[in-house]
Amino acid sequence: xxxYRRLRLFSYLVIVYMMMAFTWWSVLLFAKNRDAFKxxxxxxxxxxxxxxxxxxxxxxxxxxxxxxxxxxxxxxEQMILGEALMFVITLIIGVWLINRGYxxxxxxxxxxxxxxxxxxxxxxxxxxxxxxxxxTFGRRSLDREKSAKLVRSGLQEADRLNQLVNNLLxxxxxxxxxxPSFEILDVSSLFTVIIGQLRDKFPDERIQAHIPEALPEMxxxxxxxxxxxxxxxxxxxxxxxxxxxxxxxVEASEKELQLIVADEGVGIPEAExxxxxxxxxxxxxxxxxxxxxxxxxxxxxxxIVKAHRGKIxxxxxxxxGSIFKxxxxxxx
Numbered sequence: 001x002x003x004y005r006r007l008r009l010f011s012y013l014v015i016v017y018m019m020m021a022f023t024w025w026s027v028l029l030f031a032k033n034r035d036a037f038k039x040x041x042x043x044x045x046x047x048x049x050x051x052x053x054x055x056x057x058x059x060x061x062x063x064x065x066x067x068x069x070x071x072x073x074x075x076x077e078q079m080i081l082g083e084a085l086m087f088v089i090t091l092i093i094g095v096w097l098i099n100r101g102y103x104x105x106x107x108x109x110x111x112x113x114x115x116x117x118x119x120x121x122x123x124x125x126x127x128x129x130x131x132x133x134x135x136t137f138g139r140r141s142l143d144r145e146k147s148a149k150l151v152r153s154g155l156q157e158a159d160r161l162n163q164l165v166n167n168l169l170x171x172x173x174x175x176x177x178x179x180p181s182f183e184i185l186d187v188s189s190l191f192t193v194i195i196g197q198l199r200d201k202f203p204d205e206r207i208q209a210h211i212p213e214a215l216p217e218m219x220x221x222x223x224x225x226x227x228x229x230x231x232x233x234x235x236x237x238x239x240x241x242x243x244x245x246x247x248x249x250v251e252a253s254e255k256e257l258q259l260i261v262a263d264e265g266v267g268i269p270e271a272e273x274x275x276x277x278x279x280x281x282x283x284x285x286x287x288x289x290x291x292x293x294x295x296x297x298x299x300x301x302x303x304i305v306k307a308h309r310g311k312i313x314x315x316x317x318x319x320x321g322s323i324f325k326x327x328x329x330x331x332x
């Protein structure tokens with residue numbers, strides 16, 4: 001980070017020096033051009049006076065020779081001004097490119113830092129839990145009820161690790177060679193099954209779903225649509241605290257399907273709404289953030305929606321929270 005700041009400062013110092021040097025040379029060039037015009041004018045005046053070609057200054061200024069000389073001088077001035085303008089435009093473009101490159105490098109460095117911090121936390125927690133379960137089994141003899149509870153806990157953490165790996169793999173595919181496998185889907189049955197799985201996974205949360213049975217069939221990627229719904233609901237639960245309320249609603253028109261996921265969580269500041277779909281980006285400070293996650297969920301949702309030629313819109317819920325509204329065409 002310090003290296004990039006020093007490079008940026010050095011670039012600005014070079015630009016300032018170039019501007020000062022160019023300003024000085026421009027002023028000097030104008031002065032030299034003006035002096036040359038005055039000298040040529042005096043030489044022309046002396047020559048024409050020797051030949052009695054004019055009687056007074058007014059007649060001299062109207063002679064063809066002087067008019068040509070003055071026109072040549074103005075063209076030279078315009079040329080200097082044009083070159084100065086082109087230099088300034090080139091310099092502005094250079095500054096813009098430097099800033100853009102710097103900002104991209106800073107954003108990439110911050111993304112890498114966020115990823116390393118979040119992935120380290122996400123890996124350590126389930127690994128520690130699974131290790132604790134295995135260590136407990138190795139050291140103690142447990143009754144059936146306690147054993148079953150520990151097994152469930154270990155399986156949940158293993159599922160969490162598996163989902164993390166799947167998200168990482170899917171994110172890598174989205175960056176390179178993601179090709180959705182479109183097929184005709186019964187969206188009503190698919191989403192109903194997913195909601196049931198989410199309720200089993202989060203028994204303490206209130207997941208309310210309105211999924212009509214008579215939804216039209218849709219041409220889409222089964223795994224992609226599954227990932228969209230799971231990531232949106234889990235993201236809503238993650239930022240809603242204990243006993244979170246999440247509302248899921250599915251609607252359809254003649255041409256498109258709409259998936260709406262609403263929560264009553266912390267909400268998303270207006271300035272963050274365009275940034276939350278960036279890979280590895282998470283609201284807040286990665287060092288102090290307590291919520292689990294890698295910053296991949298909404299990035300995956302956004303990329304899959306784009307692959308389906310759909311749109312995603314975020315709005316504020318009332319009295320608090322967020323609403324994600326996804327519109328997907330029924331036919332690709």
